[in-house]
Each structure stands twice: as C-alpha cells, then as structure tokens.
Amino acid sequence: MTSRDVILARIRSAVANAPDVEIPRNYQGTGAHREDIVEYFAERVRDYRAVVHTVNAAEVPDALRAALTRRAAEQVVVPEGFPADWLAESTIEDLTTADAVVTTCAVAIAETGTIVLDAGAGMGRRALTLVPDYHLCVVRADQIVPGVPDALARLDPARPLTWISGPSATSDIELNRVEGVHGPRTLEVIISI
Template identity: 50%
Template sequence: MTSRDLVLGRLRAALAGGPHTPAEVPRDYRHTGMLDLDQLVDRLTDYRAHVHRVAETAVADTIADIVPAGATVVVPPGVPPVWLPPTVTVLRDDGLDDARIGAADAVVTGAALAVAQTGTVVLDGSPDQGRRVLSLLPDRHVCVVRADHVVATVPEALARLTPHLPLTWISGPSATSDIELVRVEGVHGPRRLHVILLSAR
C-alpha cells in the first residue's frame, strides 16, 4: 500500500456516513436586488477607484481632467471618438505590441456592465473594450460605464453576460498585500482606476 492509498483510505473512512452531496445544487438564493447607483459609487470608492458622474456630452472634458495634456492614450477600435479630448495623443489598438501598450499613459475603454452590490466593472472584449491586455498594462485605466448597463447583483450580471467571451471583472485598481498586510497597487494591473458613470438617459 502506498502513502497515497493510505491517505485516501483515511479520508474515505472519515467521510463515511456523512452527508451526501445533493444530486441537484439548490439555487434558491436571491437573483435580483434593488438597483442603487449610489451603492456602486460607494463600493468603487471603497476600492480606491475614482468615480466621475457626468452626462455623456462631458466624457471628453472629464478625460481631459483625468489624463494630463500631451499624454498618450491607448483605445480599443470601438471607442467613440467623441469621448476623446484633443489634448491627448490617441493610439488606436490595431494589434499594438505589449511594449507600446505598456508605455502609454492611460487606456480608455467602455464596459459591458457593472454590478452595484460588489462595485465591479465587467469588460467582455467588445469593440469599445478591446483585448484584455489593454486594461492590464497601462498605469491608468479610464472606464466609461453607462447607467443603463448597471445591474444590482452578480446573478443578474451573469444572466446578461455571454460566458464564452473573455470576461474581465474589475473591482478597483490592481492591489495586493504581503503577509504584513502592506497594500501595494499596480502589481498586476493599473494603479489608478477612473470610472466615468454616465447619467441615465
């Protein structure tokens, strides 16, 4: 008898007579909730994201306030030109290499949706969101979220998302902590996340 067989045998003996896994997983938890845009803002702010609530006509001016004049901004091919201020240099992603993306001062994307209860923004690779690498390499991510793309709960989000698309779930800027709980931002993504929340139409 091998050590593996011995360990597995002890596990089986310890679990014998215990509760059995149900044939069907119960899914009677709450799927929907009351949508509260203020809750989304509060959660994002808790995660150290910067939230700007503006009308769609003010997106370019807001980005001009966020990104310094003369900065280089990477954008996916589907980002509307009206979002981009004339004060920045725009690099449209037509297959840019990682070095050029990483050297950019910021990236501007849209969003598939956002979840109010968790303060999460979801990208799905649509034309206004682009490849996943765009939201990971630049130091500053500016993400434009439409109010009618905000849902209350994660189950609502999952029901609206297409599972085979490359989903990126973002809750604040990239951050990690060591064993002493020293927070370090920007290790595996942007150090600064700005969410521009567009007013409901």
C-alpha cells in the first residue's frame, strides 16, 4: 500500500458516515449587464498591459493585418477553424519559430479582463498560445460577459480551458515584474463590435 492509498483510505473512513449533501451550483451572476460592457472589458484588459483595439466587425481583417504588420510578424500560427475571411490558416508546424499566434476565444469576462479559450474552432490546442511571444486574440462583443459566474454558465467544464488575464507575467521576491516567462510577452486584443 502506498502513502497515497493510506491517505485516501483515511479520508474515506472519516467521511464514511457523513450524510450526502447536495451542493447548489446556482451561482449568482453579476445581474444586469452594463451598457458599457465592451469598454469595461477593454479597460480591464489594458490594466494587464495588453494592447486593445475596438473595431466594427467589417474592420477585423484590416485590424488583424495592421497588428501583425506593426509586429513585423511573418511566421504566424492561425489555428484550424479561425474565420478564413479574417485571416488565412497557417501551416507552421514548429511553434518555436512562430512570431505570433492569432486566435478567437470562447468567452471574455469584463469584471476580470479575462479571455477564456476552450480549444474550439479558431483557438487550437493550448500550446499554440503558450509558446509564441505574441498572442493576438479576436473577441466578439457578444462573447463578453459581466462576471465569472456568467462565463462559467457558457463554458463546457469537460473542455480544456485556458484563462488569460493579460500577457504572461510573474514577479520576483523584490516584486520586479518579469513578462513572458511562461507564455506570451505581449497580448493584443481586437474587440469586434
């Protein structure tokens, strides 16, 4: 018997006679949607040092090309299912040579400035957004929800979820911020209204 087995046996023994308890999962949402939810989300994302652009839906392709041009990104990873009329899909296999990754998202949270990816169409596998130094994400206005409970209601918990709140960053013991340690150093968001 391993240590793990011993610990689990003790837990099972301790809760063996405990009554079954139904845990309600009806989390309270944030209530009424703010009229300025798009700007509120943009403000929160900017707080994380991300670059944010708000454009009309018809302007998304031009905004994507302009952002990639400003970054001089030539090797761009575009996951399967990304809208072809926005940007052609990429065939780059080696993520270490990619200058950028461009994705969509599953949902975005205004209160926290968080973007959630679920490996669906246009988002690709998790590694796509963790290896390249630059992540360009398109968020549609109808994907922005007020708070985390609202986002959870839209997500499938069985899917692999990646929650992104700004560029990858950490701080050392002296609170010096270091960006790009375990993910993209730069996050740029295009909000399509």
